[in-house]
Amino acid sequence: MPGTRRSASASTPGWCPPPPQYLVVYLIAAACSGVFVVATYGALAALAVGGYMAIAAAGTAIVAMRTSTAALSQLVVYGAAMFQHALYLGDYTNFVKEAAAMSGPRGPQVIEGGPEKIRLEEATYTYPGKDEPSLGPVSLTLTRGEVIAVVGENGAGKSTLIRLLTSLTVPSSGAVSWDGIPTTDCDQRTAWQHVGLVTQSYGYWPFSTRENVTLGQPDPVRGEEAVWDALSAVGMREAVEAFPQQLDTLLARSIWGGHEPSGGQWQRLACARAFHRRPRLLVMDEPTSAMDPRGEHMVFTGLRDMKQDRITVIVTHRMENCRLADRVIVLDGGKITEQGTYDELVAVEGGRFRELVDLSQDR
Numbered sequence: 001m002p003g004t005r006r007s008a009s010a011s012t013p014g015w016c017p018p019p020p021q022y023l024v025v026y027l028i029a030a031a032c033s034g035v036f037v038v039a040t041y042g043a044l045a046a047l048a049v050g051g052y053m054a055i056a057a058a059g060t061a062i063v064a065m066r067t068s069t070a071a072l073s074q075l076v077v078y079g080a081a082m083f084q085h086a087l088y089l090g091d092y093t094n095f096v097k098e099a100a101a102m103s104g105p106r107g108p109q110v111i112e113g114g115p116e117k118i119r120l121e122e123a124t125y126t127y128p129g130k131d132e133p134s135l136g137p138v139s140l141t142l143t144r145g146e147v148i149a150v151v152g153e154n155g156a157g158k159s160t161l162i163r164l165l166t167s168l169t170v171p172s173s174g175a176v177s178w179d180g181i182p183t184t185d186c187d188q189r190t191a192w193q194h195v196g197l198v199t200q201s202y203g204y205w206p207f208s209t210r211e212n213v214t215l216g217q218p219d220p221v222r223g224e225e226a227v228w229d230a231l232s233a234v235g236m237r238e239a240v241e242a243f244p245q246q247l248d249t250l251l252a253r254s255i256w257g258g259h260e261p262s263g264g265q266w267q268r269l270a271c272a273r274a275f276h277r278r279p280r281l282l283v284m285d286e287p288t289s290a291m292d293p294r295g296e297h298m299v300f301t302g303l304r305d306m307k308q309d310r311i312t313v314i315v316t317h318r319m320e321n322c323r324l325a326d327r328v329i330v331l332d333g334g335k336i337t338e339q340g341t342y343d344e345l346v347a348v349e350g351g352r353f354r355e356l357v358d359l360s361q362d363r
């Protein structure tokens with residue numbers, strides 16, 4: 001990921017020099033060590049010259065000292081590394097526990113073929129450690145074949161709504177159900193096989209172009225053809241054809257022979273991955289934020305072409321994108337304040353959606 005690939009240096013944001021007291025401690029320790037070494041070598045030399053010790057014994061003592069010093073240094077280095085790794089392990093264990101707590105309890109029910117209807121009934125979600133719900137109560141029904149746009153200002157609860165819809169988490173109160181089965185009763189792994197989710201911080205990996213598209217769900221029947229179709233749907237076909245090894249090109253400049261796509265191309269690949277899955281529930285959170293107008297147009301045309309076989313949800317801050325949706329849902333302070341078609345909502349004098357449209361046109 002950008003940022004994590006760069007090594008830390010004085011010019012890297014976030015790098016800071018060690019505090020001066022560390023330097024003082026280091027200098028004192030180095031001086032003490034130097035004095036001790038000189039004194040020891042001096043004593044051995046005096047003993048050897050004075051005839052109190054054989055020269056061979058003094059030489060052996062020096063070799064033994066050097067060996068034990070190196071071993072001791074290694075012990076300290078490995079001890080520090082172990083301590084550091086134990087801290088990472090602690091963080092990882094806490095992360096797994098918190099993720100399980102956020103995800104909530106699940107049952108064994110399997111929904112064959114993915115959801116045809118998703119229903120939220122007075123659903124709320126309160127984040128761990130918070131007193132008030134960040135979302136809800138919200139009641140809503142989504143049906144296969146529909147494209148729904150979710151809009152609202154920052155912090156309105158759009159991402160939280162997505163987590164509930166996709167069964168990434170379960171409601172704190174009320175219910176979210178897929179075809180009448182509460183998500184708390186659904187088997188999480190099989191449920192997620194039906195979900196394609198492009199988040200704001202989409203993933204990209206130093207793998208081949210093909211793997212970046214098929215990751216998680218290769219198409220064993222259509223194989224390469226399905227990969228090219230997904231790339232065409234996001235307008236990436238020509239770009240990938242120009243890559244040095246096309247689908248086999250490694251997408252990482254740091255690897256020999258690798259190629260680094262641009263930010264917008266990475267985002268197109270993330271959309272291609274979601275399209276390639278052909279999920280029953282396709283959710284895209286700001287899917288075109290880094291794309292040029294042509295890329296954005298291709299993605300939204302692709303979404304429209306695919307809509308019949310799935311429930312499509314798009315979170316967007318670009319109001320124009322709402323025109324393609326069958327229904328627009330406006331969230332404000334975690335609640336649904338308006339819903340309807342683009343034309344219906346934009347006609348509401350003093351409405352929040354109308355205000356957001358006006359603001360976006362003023363920019």
Ligand SMILES: Nc1ncnc2c1ncn2[C@@H]1O[C@H](COP(=O)(O)OP(=O)(O)OP(=O)(O)O)[C@@H](O)[C@H]1O
Pocket residue numbers: 127128130134152153154155156157158159160161
């Ligand atoms: N992991 C979390 N822990 C605690 N509170 C959270 C967490 N994630 C979000 N929130 C809070 O929940 C509320 C809704 O956040 P959410 O991310 O759903 O908003 P959003 O509409 O998607 O915002 P944006 O447009 O900025 O992406 C915010 O007040 C936010 O501070």
